[in-house]
Amino acid sequence: MPIKRQTIRDHTAEANLFARRTIIALLVIGVTLGVIVSNLYSLQITQHEDYQTRSNGNRIKVLPVAPNRGLVLDRNGVILAENIPVFSLDIIPEEVDDLDATLTELTHILSLSEDDISDFRQALKGQRRFKPVSIKTRLNQQQVAQFAVHQHHFPGVSVNARLARYYPYGSALTHALGYVARINKRDLQKLQESGQDANYAATHDIGKQGIERFYETRLHGSVGYQQVEVNNQGRILRTLDFQPPTPGDDIVLNIDIELQLYIQSLLEGQRAAVIVTEPKTGAVLALYSNPSYDPNLFVHGISSKDYRGLLSSGGRPLINRATQGQYAPASTVKPLLAVVGLEQGLITPETTMTDRGRYSIPNVSHTWRDWKKWGHGKVDVVKSIEVSCNIFFYDLAYKLGIDTINASMSEFGFGDYTGIDLAEESDGIMPSRGWKRANTNEPWYIGDTIPVGIGQGFWTATPLQVNHAINILINHGQKVLPQILRGVKHNDEISLEGLKTARPIAVNDDKNWDLALRGMRGVVNNQEHGTARLAFKGTPYSSAGKSGTAQRFTVAQDEEYDAETVSAHLRDNAIYVGFAPYESPEISFTIVLENAGGGSSNAAPIARQIMDFYFRDRTPDIAQVEP
Structure with missing residues (x-):
């Protein structure tokens, strides 16, 4: 029976192998740390200003502010076109627990039409839930008062005011004075072609006919801006800076x-x-x-019924x-x-x-x-x-x-x-x-x-x-x-x-x-x-x-x-x-x-x-x- 011999371990070889592996591992760790340090240097030192700007862009927003449209007066100083406050009923969806029930109750109080409800639901699509959405514009004083009495029952619903164009003499001046109406795709395209679209960033209306159209540039004014800080959801936390808009010119007509x-x-x-x-x-x-x-029909968007009536009129009032x-x-x-x-x-x-x-x-x-x-x-x-x-x-x-x-x-x-x-x-x-x-x-x-x-x-x-x-x-x-x-x-x-x-x-x-x-x-x-x-x-x-x-x-x-x-x-x-x-x-x-x-x-x-x-x-x- 053969005799088994015990192999003698080569400690030198093992030590050399361990040393080589250690060196390789250290090199890998060193290179990795070098890459990390290099990236940190690039992010925090070399590209600091760029990323700081991006960070501020996510945190700070610049919002346009619409200018007040200029007034139109006759030769004796009588106001022919002015800006008056109009009231709208707005809802912040996330603050309303039961939207359907709220709409039903508001319908009873303010006699909301099916078109009002339909337009509101359409406007909700793609809108952030913390932003207000109008359900009814041009509230009269009686409607404002009716809602004010019940407002404590409607969290997230409020009446807000804004300025809108108003023509006190109605049909007497329509063909000379014209009117303003909502900016449509055609208007927007013309503004873009002329390079004026930035000046209309916060504007909803534009002159469509008459003097309102011909002197649109003078009447409109220049847009202003406010710089605000927002959170990660886009909510405004505070206002950092405000550059007021420049109102449009007040123009005087030869009209008596x-x-x-x-x-x-x-x-x-x-x-x-x-x-x-x-x-x-x-x-x-x-x-x-x-x-x-009456040009006031067009200011807030004329109804299909009213527009068809004008088109079909034998007198051709347009x-x-x-x-x-x-x-x-x-x-x-x-x-x-x-x-x-x-x-x-x-x-x-x-x-x-x-x-x-x-x-x-x-x-x-x-x-x-x-x-x-x-x-x-x-x-x-x-x-x-x-x-x-x-x-x-x-x-x-x-x-x-x-x-x-x-x-x-x-x-x-x-x-x-x-x-x-x-x-x-x-x-x-x-x-x-x-x-x-x-x-x-x-x-x-x-x-x-x-x-x-x-x-x-x-x-x-x-x-x-x-x-x-x-x-x-x-x-x-x-x-x-x-x-x-x-x-x-x-x-x-x-x-x-x-x-x-x-x-x-x-x-x-x-x-x-x-x-x-x-x-x-x-x-x-x-x-x-x-x-x-x-x-x-x-x-x-x-x-x-x-x-x-x-x-x-x-x-x-x-x-x-x-x-x-x-x-x-x-x-x-x-x-x-x-x-x-x-x-x-x-x-x-x-x-x-x-x-x-x-x-x-x-x-x-x-x-x-x-x-x-x-x-x-x-x-x-x-x-x-x-x-």
Whole structure:
């Protein structure tokens, strides 16, 4: 049997192995500690400022603060648009134990509608539970009082106030003043494209129409900021810094609210438009379109029912007839064409013709009629304006031709925007050969020119354009653009806007302006045959004007126009333009009444009432007008 030998242990080898393993372990530990120390150094020393900023970003928030919107005042200091406190009922969900039961009880107290509840539940989605959510806005005083009595039963529910736009004169100023409404996606996109979105970070409303839209930048102001400390749930713990917002500018308009309200009362029940301006400055004293609507409906979001009612209304209240309504200017352009004929040498102050009630041109079978069946007999340029002789101006248009008429009337502003400080404006149609070819694919015929001589045919213009053209005539060719803004108010001083002008119309003989204006004076003051003499009999002031009756359709050669048998919407539009006093005009105006009939019998009497009010009947203290 073999003998087992016991192996002798090699302590040296074991010691060397242990030493090597120890060194390797220490190296691993050393490297690991080195990495940790290096990272700690990087985090706490090298990148300290970066991580400190991130930490503060999680702890400190910068919240935008909306500026107060500027006020809008009339020329006498009457407030036309202001900011008033409105009350809303807000709920903080996490503070309400039983939300459904709370909503049920609130419904009984405040008569909440199904839409209120539905909108509230929709707003809850994606909203943090500690933030308030509105369940009802625009609480009235009675509702606020009713809730105040029961508030101790509703933890987490409160009434809060904020400022909202309010228009004290409602529908009287809608088309001039416009309104604000909620910022929508389209508005936000425009703000982003213009780089102004940061300035609207806390703003809910923006100007949508009228002056509110045109001067949005001035009225809005600049956003402010507050720096707050929040916890890990986003709750505000304290305010660290506050930079107040800069309020918007208070702007003053040329509008005279008392005159505007009076005009509104005159046009009740009619589809109409009225413009009143200062000829020398272009200041718009009144701009009214009827029917109108209450702009306050849009401030807090108009209901579907109310909006459908406005859209379906036969009176089209959403259209600003004063700047967007397109009407045949009719005989109101005869004084302007007279100036052109005189300048072209086609007529002189001594030129006469005999009006027998009908007019025809060579090689054309159609006959054009005068408004007076048997004609006006012998007329010159002044009398043709006084009696509104169609035959005289048919012949003048034939001699001038459409090219000259288009060029000269374009100088008076027809077929183009007037430059008024409103975005809602139409340019109308000043017909030409090119226009007809582009729109009807037909050539211009000589017969198309004849009705243009009395402001009919293809010619359309807005009441504002007609008024602007008459102002150019009053100013002997000087062009002062219409302007609603008077200036910006700072404390008690107003920084006035300068006049807006354009290149004047040059004439060979300045007396040609006076001749046309003399004809307009005869319209009112010639007691034998002035077409508006009856409306202005006995006025304590001197005035001048021109009536117009715009046909809505062409009457056949062998037919007579009978308003009694014509559908209401096809009856003639009544137009009147005028100014006063004649020697030194303070105001000019244009009136259009849709489907009202003759201009001298329907529009001129309203013009008389407006001038009587302006020169005689206004209250001494205009600033005390009540909304």
